Amino acid sequence: MNSDLQAIWVYLAASPLLTLTLTLIAYQCGTWLYEKSGKNPLVNPVLIAVLAIVTLLTLTGTDYQTYFGGAQFIHFLLGPATVALAIPLYRQLRRVRESLLAITITVIAGSLTAAASSVAIAWLLGATRQTLLSIAPKSATTPVAMGIAEQLGGLPTLTAVVVILTGITGAMTATGLLRLVRIRDQRATGMAIGIAAHGIGTARAFQISEVAGAFSGLAMGLNALATAILVPLLFRLFG
Amino acid sequence: MLGFFILLLSCQLLGEVVVIATGLPLPGPVIGMAVLFVGLLVRGGIPAGLDRMADTLLSHLSLLFVPAGVGVMLHAELLGAQLLPIAGSVVLATMLTIVVTAWIMQLLASGRRPR
Numbered sequence: 085m086n087s088d089l090q091a092i093w094v095y096l097a098a099s100p101l102l103t104l105t106l107t108l109i110a111y112q113c114g115t116w117l118y119e120k121s122g123k124n125p126l127v128n129p130v131l132i133a134v135l136a137i138v139t140l141l142t143l144t145g146t147d148y149q150t151y152f153g154g155a156q157f158i159h160f161l162l163g164p165a166t167v168a169l170a171i172p173l174y175r176q177l178r179r180v181r182e183s184l185l186a187i188t189i190t191v192i193a194g195s196l197t198a199a200a201s202s203v204a205i206a207w208l209l210g211a212t213r214q215t216l217l218s219i220a221p222k223s224a225t226t227p228v229a230m231g232i233a234e235q236l237g238g239l240p241t242l243t244a245v246v247v248i249l250t251g252i253t254g255a256m257t258a259t260g261l262l263r264l265v266r267i268r269d270q271r272a273t274g275m276a277i278g279i280a281a282h283g284i285g286t287a288r289a290f291q292i293s294e295v296a297g298a299f300s301g302l303a304m305g306l307n308a309l310a311t312a313i314l315v316p317l318l319f320r321l322f323g
Numbered sequence: 324m325l326g327f328f329i330l331l332l333s334c335q336l337l338g339e340v341v342v343i344a345t346g347l348p349l350p351g352p353v354i355g356m357a358v359l360f361v362g363l364l365v366r367g368g369i370p371a372g373l374d375r376m377a378d379t380l381l382s383h384l385s386l387l388f389v390p391a392g393v394g395v396m397l398h399a400e401l402l403g404a405q406l407l408p409i410a411g412s413v414v415l416a417t418m419l420t421i422v423v424t425a426w427i428m429q430l431l432a433s434g435r436r437p438r
Contacts, residue, residue: 107389107393111385111386111389129385129386130388133386133389134392134393134396137389137393138397141393141397148393148394151390152394155389155390156390158386158387159387159391161380162352162388162391163332163335163351163352163355164328164331164335164352165384165387166350166352166353166355167334167335167338167352167355167358168356168359168376168380168381169356170334170359170360170362171363171369171373171374172377174360174363174364177364183432186428186432187428189427189431190424190427190428193423194427197423197424198417201416202412202416204416205412205415206408206412206416208408209407209412210407211405211408211409211412215405215408215409219412219413222412223417225350226391227350228349228350239401242398242401244398245395245396245401246409247395249413250413252392253417254417254421255385258421261418261421261422262421262422265422265426267426269425269428269429269433271428271429272424272425272429275424276422276425280420280421280424281417281421283388284385284388286384288385290381290384297381304353305349305353305356305357308349308350309348312349313348
């Protein structure tokens with residue numbers, strides 16, 4: 085590489101602009117492929133963008149800290165976007181009021197199903213105790229799930245990996261699965277995705293319908309609370 | 324528009340303060356969502372600008388998970404020897420939870436008012 089190019093690279097590599105733009109381009113490519121596939125949910129834009137960026141970072145030997153220097157501006161918007169979920173929810177106020185009891189029971193049952201099935205399946209496949217403690221809260225949103233794992237004696241970093249993988253899996257499989265079992269109710273669709281696959285699922289639910297998105301956002305919030313209460317309780321009872 | 328962005332950030336900030344003050348096991352933004360929801364209930368409607376701002380933010384919600392996704396995938400080696408039980412649990416339990424939860428909600432919600 086000649087020294088001018090070298091100097092430009094050194095400058096760009098240190099500038100947040102490069103990784104910020106890279107993140108947007110990778111996501112745009114993911115979205116483009118998703119559209120090209122006829123909006124097939126298996127062609128998940130988040131997964132595509134993440135894999136592309138991880139490959140690029142590995143190839144160029146860039147560490148996460150440098151990458152996050154630019155990507156943090158996108159990451160930051162996750163907070164206000166979560167707050168903004170109150171708006172689609174308010175638009176569905178009538179539907180929410182109608183089904184308050186159903187929502188409450190579904191959140192408790194769904195949260196228990198998520199934790200119990202995660203632990204049972206992993207145990208059957210030979211997981212260690214630390215792994216079980218780390219994956220039990222995997223359907224809750226990342227900060228809550230990490231907090232629970234830490235409290236139980238799991239590995240919070242492992243929990244973070246598993247939570248993201250869970251969200252992507254839910255976003256990819258939900259529509260196909262729900263079609264298979266003939267669930268058409270958009271409230272049920274939203275609740276299922278929000279409870280099983282937190283925010284990444286909620287982003288997917290908004291692509292399905294406004295009602296599904298609103299219920300998914302609500303379910304994600306309530307499930308965070310239910311998981312934080314129920315999972316430590318389950319381990320105390322059956323630990 | 325700026326005013327409504329300040330509103331969203333203020334709700335989040337309030338949420339973070341509540342979490343720190345009470346030790347509630349929830350992320351600040353989720354409390355912020357509840358705060359804004361109650362605010363909308365009290366006001367009895369959504370201001371047009373806030374409506375547009377929410378649509379803009381939420382139409383690219385997936386994008387906002389990319390930086391965190393990259394962070395955790397760099398830790399993928401943590402899966403290591405436990406790859407099979409973790410992958411099995413992620414795929415099967417997530418799919419099972421979706422089906423069971425949707426089924427319960429449809430049963431409970433449509434029993435009340437058929438659509």
